[in-house]
Amino acid sequence: MVMTMKTQRKFKNYAALLKAFIDQGGEVTAPIDLDAIADMLGIEVRDAPELEETDVIGEISFDKEGGHAVIKINPFQNTYLVRRRFTLAHELGHYCLHSSSDKQVFSDDRKTMNRMASYWDKYESEANSFAAQLLMPKQLVLNESGIILDSYITENGGRKMTTEQFTDQIARVFCVSKQAMQYRLQSIGIIS
């Protein structure tokens, strides 16, 4: 069923999306302004309280031409800002990578938005990777890491920061969960 889907890439990857955002006058600073990016793409993002009794955390639907898109966020499953940001970034991933003319909805729950549980699902694992990269762009993570470490060492008379303290602090700068940041730092190679 999934094999027959026709999807198209609107952007090759997260870097291409951020480049377009910068070209349109957007600023790539932490935390990444996802709402401004969605605005630039002409995507309607709305809270969907009608999803209360469902397991749906977020979903994106495309019109028949695969053009105009609407992202619905279940407010009951996204009460924490970091959760909402991840949900929105995941749906933006579907928009950029999987705009579709024959499957018009991607509906996400705990399973599709989990990195491990979605491992074998091409579309969901791509959307999860895209979300992590968009929320935590590599170069920006490297820059912010340097700033955090330098100021800590200066303020603490040369003492080094623990990995735990560092992850906690940089996760707050990017407004993401500590767990998401830990995995991203590992994949970039900043922590082991």
Ligand SMILES: [Zn+2]
């Ligand atoms: Zn998804």
